[in-house]
Amino acid sequence: MLLLSMLLCEALYSQTLTFYYFDKPAVISANFNTGQVSEEPGFDKVLITAANVATFKRSSPPNLVAVYTKLNNTASPLRKSADRLTTISNTIITNINFNLVNDNTGLTANVAEANQFFCRSYDASTALQVAWPCATNSGSDGSVRFGENAAGRNDFESVVIHEISHTQTLSDAQGFNSRYDKGTNYVRIAYGGDAGHYINELQADQQLPMDEAFGNFWGGVHDPVWRTATIAKFTSNREYLLGSHSLLSGTADMWTAPHSVLVSGVVPAIQPGQAFPFFSANGYTLTLISDNLTTGGSRYEARMYRFCDIPGKYVFNSEMLTELYLHLFHK
Numbered sequence: 001m002l003l004l005s006m007l008l009c010e011a012l013y014s015q016t017l018t019f020y021y022f023d024k025p026a027v028i029s030a031n032f033n034t035g036q037v038s039e040e041p042g043f044d045k046v047l048i049t050a051a052n053v054a055t056f057k058r059s060s061p062p063n064l065v066a067v068y069t070k071l072n073n074t075a076s077p078l079r080k081s082a083d084r085l086t087t088i089s090n091t092i093i094t095n096i097n098f099n100l101v102n103d104n105t106g107l108t109a110n111v112a113e114a115n116q117f118f119c120r121s122y123d124a125s126t127a128l129q130v131a132w133p134c135a136t137n138s139g140s141d142g143s144v145r146f147g148e149n150a151a152g153r154n155d156f157e158s159v160v161i162h163e164i165s166h167t168q169t170l171s172d173a174q175g176f177n178s179r180y181d182k183g184t185n186y187v188r189i190a191y192g193g194d195a196g197h198y199i200n201e202l203q204a205d206q207q208l209p210m211d212e213a214f215g216n217f218w219g220g221v222h223d224p225v226w227r228t229a230t231i232a233k234f235t236s237n238r239e240y241l242l243g244s245h246s247l248l249s250g251t252a253d254m255w256t257a258p259h260s261v262l263v264s265g266v267v268p269a270i271q272p273g274q275a276f277p278f279f280s281a282n283g284y285t286l287t288l289i290s291d292n293l294t295t296g297g298s299r300y301e302a303r304m305y306r307f308c309d310i311p312g313k314y315v316f317n318s319e320m321l322t323e324l325y326l327h328l329f330h331k
């Protein structure tokens with residue numbers, strides 16, 4: 001009877017994994033014939049099916065193919081970890097779309113932020129915009145997105161687990177405070193006024209740190225090397241960052257708690273060709289992304305706080321500390 005129940009649960013919780021491959025239109029049409037215009041400007045996409053999977057494996061970048069192969073092998077460690085995670089949403093999510101992009105020659109430059117489908121990161125070594133791993137969900141579908149560039153990381157299995165984790169939890173319907181990147185509903189203050197996303201930031205709320213910490217925690221459960229490296233970060237970095245355009249900078253007990261100043265100064269004017277102003281001080285260069293920032297006059301300051309100086313009610317505004325609690329509890 002117990003066995004039967006478990007089998008039923010598994011059947012109820014199962015989620016389909018669907019894969020789309022994105023590449024330049026000429027490549028898609030040369031290899032697959034049947035591509036379609038994709039959500040990412042300059043790219044077509046194709047649904048990977050039994051009929052074209054051999055073509056995909058033969059013609060597509062090796063790291064994307066490797067991840068695809070592992071996720072489609074129910075006996076692989078990656079798929080086993082993924083199957084544990086896909087029970088989290090109960091029956092709300094029924095399908096996850098994996099969007100795999102060949103970003104070896106970069107994503108299309110100068111695409112308006114609202115039209116970007118993949119999350120972008122600038123790779124200084126190649127001077128290209130590449131597809132940084134990210135995930136969303138909507139209705140009953142999860143969506144995971146990444147490029148060949150990221151899939152080549154040694155720890156990429158844990159990154160995939162992290163992104164799958166994001167598909168299982170409800171996102172903030174309003175978008176307030178919960179994301180730093182794009183969209184007209186978003187207030188860009190979750191990670192402060194700079195474009196960086198640091199694990200030791202004190203964020204605007206506790207939902208986003210929980211989401212991120214959960215993803216990293218599952219990554220650590222999947223990969224002991226990742227877990228050991230993560231815990232080492234906690235023990236080597238005991239200071240927590242808060243920028244002056246983040247929500248908690250408006251709470252006096254947090255902002256004025258004992259701290260050191262990382263950077264402080266007047267925000268410079270936006271230079272030709274820049275979307276946002278750069279801000280440099282004390283050897284740090286930050287790209288400020290707040291839409292509400294008045295340049296050439298307002299000030300920006302980033303402060304560092306020791307754990308023992310963070311008021312208790314803000315401890316879980318840190319994804320780093322939230323993740324550490326999860327690891328310690330799990331032990």
Ligand SMILES: [Zn+2]
Nearest residue numbers: 162166212215
């Ligand atoms: Zn994340």
